[in-house]
Amino acid sequence: MxxxxxxxxxxxxxxxxxxxxxxxxxxxxxxxxxxxxxxxxxxxxxxxxxxxxxxxxxxxxxxxxxxxxxxxxxxxxxxxxxxxxxxxxxxxxxxxxxxxxxxxxxxxxxxxxxxxxxxxxxxxxxxxxxxxxxxxxxxxxxxxxxxxxxxxxxxxxxxxxxxxxxxxxxxxxxVPEHDVEAVVSLQEWLIRDGLTFPAMSMEGAFPNYFTINGKSFPATETIKMKVGQKALIRFVGSNNNFIHPMHIHGGPFEVIAQDGEPLPSSARYKADTVNVGPGQRFDVIWIARKPGKWLIHCHIPHHTTNDNVEVQGGGGLMMILDVSE
Ligand SMILES: [Cu+2]
Structure with missing residues (x-):
């Protein structure tokens, strides 16, 4: 226990x-x-x-x-x-x-x-x-x-x-035009004494590792883009416990669909963070405005650590959009 x-x-x-x-x-x-x-x-x-x-x-x-x-x-x-x-x-x-x-x-x-x-x-x-x-x-x-x-x-x-x-x-x-597509599927894990327990929203069972598409940063995928390209990023609340405020650096994105349903153009909106709760999906379009390494990450900083430790600038729910000229 x-x-x-x-x-x-x-x-x-x-x-x-x-x-x-x-x-x-x-x-x-x-x-x-x-x-x-x-x-x-x-x-x-x-x-x-x-x-x-x-x-x-x-x-x-x-x-x-x-x-x-x-x-x-x-x-x-x-x-x-x-x-x-x-x-x-x-x-x-x-x-x-x-x-x-x-x-x-x-x-x-x-x-x-x-x-x-x-x-x-x-x-x-x-x-x-x-x-x-x-x-x-x-x-x-x-x-x-x-x-x-x-x-x-x-x-x-x-x-x-x-x-x-x-x-x-x-x-x-x-589906609006885009050059690359990326799924960002969230998950929470509890590893203790070398054993894997199911992470639960319960004292003693809170997670200490977090993954995007099954990997923790820095093992998460890096998405290569060129300036001017558009990425369709699909956040998926496949996790059980937390609402993760998913944030993208380098300027706002446009939310174009929620829970599989496309938003009519009048209902689309710009934001730089979406709260992705368990079960929810948000599709967003992000434009690569400037070259460099731009982060996608959860804005609860503990969720960007691996067992409470930052590795190479982060951990857990973090990945990089690598934009070249
Ligand atoms: Cu989080």
Missing amino acids: PPGMIMTRTLSGESMRDMRAVLPDEVNKNITVQGQGDQPLEPTLENGYKVFHLEANVFKWNILPNKSVDAYGFNGQVPGPRIRIKEGDHIKINVTNHLPEPTTVHWHGLILDNEMDGAGEITQRPIQPGETFTYTFDAVQSGMYFYHSHYATDRQQSLGLYGMLMIDPKDKNQ
């Missing part, structure tokens, strides 16, 4: 279950240290359906070259693989559970049939270890979405069971 939790006479064993550390001997998939998350997942085509395969496993995941977590994740990646589809597609997603506990997958924000919604014990019997469940839906929306475990969510999403779901619109003009 993490120190600091307040025990009372009535604290039940059940309340402890979801906060336990991942046991290192539960790791059942080997991943290379250099593994990157959010990699494109290719579907097969079957009878007019795009069919995807997700597999939930336990694996060691490097958030920094010298720091790994014992993660629950999809297809050996944190975030899980990127499912990128088109508006109008017919979709099937087979989910196989190799976790030591039941799970489900919820398709956050999608219009679909209730029994495909993935709310464990509400809309379906959770997928038991060793079982496969097939989700099916038609993509009637477009924009930035994500998927995540919806069973013991406080534990499972915290341990890495989430991934990006992007639906390209039929009408390409719906």
